[in-house]
Amino acid sequence: MEYYKDILCISHEDLTRNDAKDGEPSDAIMSESNYKKLTSGEGRERMNVVRPGKGFGNYALVELASIPERFMVKINRKYPNKGVNLILRKWFDEHYYPDDAARSWFSTFRYEDGKRGKEIPPEKQVEWTVNASVLNAVIALFNDKKMMCRAMQGRRVNWDEMAEAVDFYREKYGHTLLSSPARFKEKVNAYKAEGYAALVDKRQVNQSARKVNVRIERLLLSIAALPTNPFNNTVNELYSQFIEGVIDICDPITGELFQPEDFYKKGKPVYLSDSTIWNYMNKTKNKILLEKMRMSWTDFNHKVRPHHDRHNGEFSFSKISLDDRDLPRKATNGVRPKAYYAYDVTSGCVIGYAYNRLKNTTLFMDCIRNMFRTIERNGWNVPAQVEVENHLVNQFADGLMRAGAVFPFVRWCNPTNSQEKRAEHFNRAKKYSVEKKNHAGIGRWYLKLSVNRPIEEKIFDEENNNYREKLYDYDELVADDIADINEYNNMLHPNQALYPGMTRWQVLCEKMNPDLMPINKALLYRYIGECTETSIHRNQYCQVQGTKFWLSSPEMIDALQPNDYKVKAYYLPEEDGSIQEVYIYQNDCYIDTCKDMGTYNEAACEQTDEDREIFTNQSKFMSQFDKMVKDGKIQKVVIIPKEEKAAIAATVPKEVLLPPDKESEKEEEDYSRYMNTEYVRSMARAAF
Structure with a gap:
């Protein structure tokens, strides 16, 4: 292998060369045809040729990081005695990221005692930040059990290969970690136990003035983070028992036992008071670290983790946000109906809604269809950006929800992060501004304010988990929610300072983004419409749901494949079930937009203006067909021997x-x- 423009590469010859003897199976890493396929194709397994084998003395070089893992395994098997683990090299090359937290830690670190106030030299800050970044990649590999198993090929951790793989990138990253496997293992374990402090030169650090050094502090935090969430006095008891050798403490990942002597000071055990334990457990940073271990991701994200600060856009339809919810009241089957809403972020209006007894993709698609019916009915354009979740929508990522397909921008919200989705905020606003006012039993049992907690009457039966609740008819709940949506949309906009006297619906209609694009129905209906297979009859029409939809022009039959009149018709029925037009495709290629031309009364004395207009339109189609045939008249010829x-x-x-x-x-x-x-x-x- 070699570097080319700071990219680690392997040659085409090394990948395809067969070193096997005559009569033996080929031991080439990949065949020549496989090489061509992987370097010329597209997708996840495409190999990146950073230098083609053109010109005098040049040979093709392939980026190592782009080679599929199954071939990396073959490379390791072909050269087992060279001490080179390409899987590890590729892992570290892909997972090396500069550690900004380490850079900040080293820049604010101050030596203690006689060196108090003295900071780490800038060049050492850079060096130790790079070392921390490399060790982060190593720790990440230990945490990825599946990758670790593949890299070690089912064996125990081979520190020789680990040290060699990291040392290989010494020139590229400029780290100064020791290449000796034993010393490298020692540094990794120390870094896991002490963090960034393990990288600080111990010859310059003197923590003798501290009763609780970094090692002891990390041990106390580890004890406090046990699944039982021990109190501070229990943490002190467990720490004292460990120091005295009564109990053992080990690393659950590596299985390494901690040695009490490593936490002694001047050869003697260090005993701590409950107040000292309390002080260290309540240090601001330590409290954050403990909360991360003790809380669920959702609670930690909502209560501790910092969040983004945003403001709404200026125009409506610049961004819409979609989300599902359970209606607050239960149906007669004891289950809450599922609803899906589409909100305009600027106005807060509900512009699309759908209901179902199950939370499935049909619920999402019905909401999208309802939203576009509203858009089409009002003559609006396509929203510029849509914000969705992964749960129900990820299967549409390569179609409807692909950025640029229907919506110019698509934002995928992180899972379990409800505060990120604007629709979550609007759900709450709708619930407590309209639903709570119109219906009884709206709220949550765990809320702080009693006015938001519904009364729950427990039934003391053998299951001891049942409550008396009023149940409602499914259709009644849906009708009530639609009425709530209409009331909510026509309430005053909450930002009256910016939109004085305007309702949400007025803001939606009057503040529309002027740069929006019109709806391409032929494309849109292919994603959200109904689809049926049909055929073109008499070079004139296709039949869908018993209705004849005429071609826009006889010339459109020339777009069909030879001797193939079968097409797929996409359409979106109106709320009353009627179909205005269909869009026909053949082999995924758009052919034409077909409309219902209607029928006319053949009795002249009974004809209306509409009948005469339909007759005229049909006659125009016939004339166009006759002209097409006449213009394309074939000249007769005679064959003369x-x-x-x-x-x-x-x-x-x-x-x-x-x-x-x-x-x-x-x-x-x-x-x-x-x-x-x-x-x-x-x-x-x-x-x-």
Whole structure:
């Protein structure tokens, strides 16, 4: 392997060379055809050729990081005695990221005692930050059990290979970690136990003034983070028992036992008071670290982790946000109906909604269809950006929800992060501004304010987990929610300082983004519409749901495949089930937009203006068809054998064979005689 423009590469020859002896199976890493396929294809397994094998002395180089893992395993097996683990090298190359937290830690670190206030030299800050970044990649590998198993090929951790793989990138990253496997293992374990402090030169650090050094502090935090969430006095008891050798403490990942002597000071155990434990457990940073271990991700994210600070856009339809929810009241089957809403972020209006008894993709698609019916009914354009979740929508990522397909921008929200989705905020606003006012039993049992907690009456039966609740008819709950949506949309906009006297719906209609693009129904309906297979009949129409939809022009039949009249028709029924137009595709290619031309009354005395208009439109189609046939009229020809052609050329005057004047229809008929074989033969005989 070699570097080319700071990219680790392997040559085409090394990948495809067969070193096996005659009669033995090939031991090439990949075949030549495989190489060509992987370097010319697309997708996740495409290999990146950073230098083609063109020009004098050049040979093709492939980026190591782009080679699929199954071939990396073959490389390791082919060269087992060279101490080179390409899987580890590739892992560290892909997972090395500069550690900004380490850079900040080293820049604020100050030496203690006689060196108090003295900071780490800038060059050492850079060096130790790089070392921390490399060790982070190593720790990440230990945490990825599946990758670790593949890299070690099911064996125990091979520190020789680990140290060699990291040392290979010494020149590229500039780290100063020792290449000795034993010393490297020691540094990794120390870094896991002490963090960034393990990288600080111990010859310059003197923590003798601290009763609780970094190692002891990390041990206390590890004890406090046990699954039982021990109190501070229990943490002190467990720490004292460990120091005295009564209990053992080990690393659950590596299985390494901690040694009490490593936490002694001047060869003696360090005992701590409960107040000292309390102080260290309540240090601001330590509290954050403990909360991360003790809380679920959702609670930690909502209560401790920092969040983004945003403001709404200026125009409506610049961004819409979609989300599902359970309606707050239960249906007669004891289950809450599922709802899906589409909100305009600027106005807060519900612009699309759907309901179902199950939380599935049909619920999402019904909401999208309802939203576009609203958009089409009001003559609006396509929203610029849509914000969705992964749970129900990820299967549409390569179609409807692909950025640029229907919506110019698509934002995928992180899972379990409800505060990120604007729709979550609007759900709450709708619930407590309208639903709670109109219906009983709206709220949550765990909320702080009693006015938001519904009354729950427990049933003391053998299950001891049932409550008396009023149940409602499913259709009634849906009708109530639609009425709530209409009331919510027509309430005053909450930002009256910016939109004085305007309702949410007025803001939606009057503040529309002027740069939006119109709806491409032919494309949109392919993603959200109904689909049926049909055929073009009489070069005129296709039939969908018992209705004939006419081609826009007879010329459109020329877009069909040869001798293939089968097409797929996409359409979106109105809320009453009627279909206005269908969009036909063949082999995933758009053909035409077909509309229902209607039928007219053939009794002249009963015809209305609408009947006469339909008759005229149908007659226009027929005229267009007749003109197409006439314009494409095929010229008649006669096949003359070679010997007859020679006889005619020798006997018939040249002027006889001249084409007639096409301006005269009569002359055109006369000319047809000369294209008749028998007539030509008779003229030839007369000449003799």
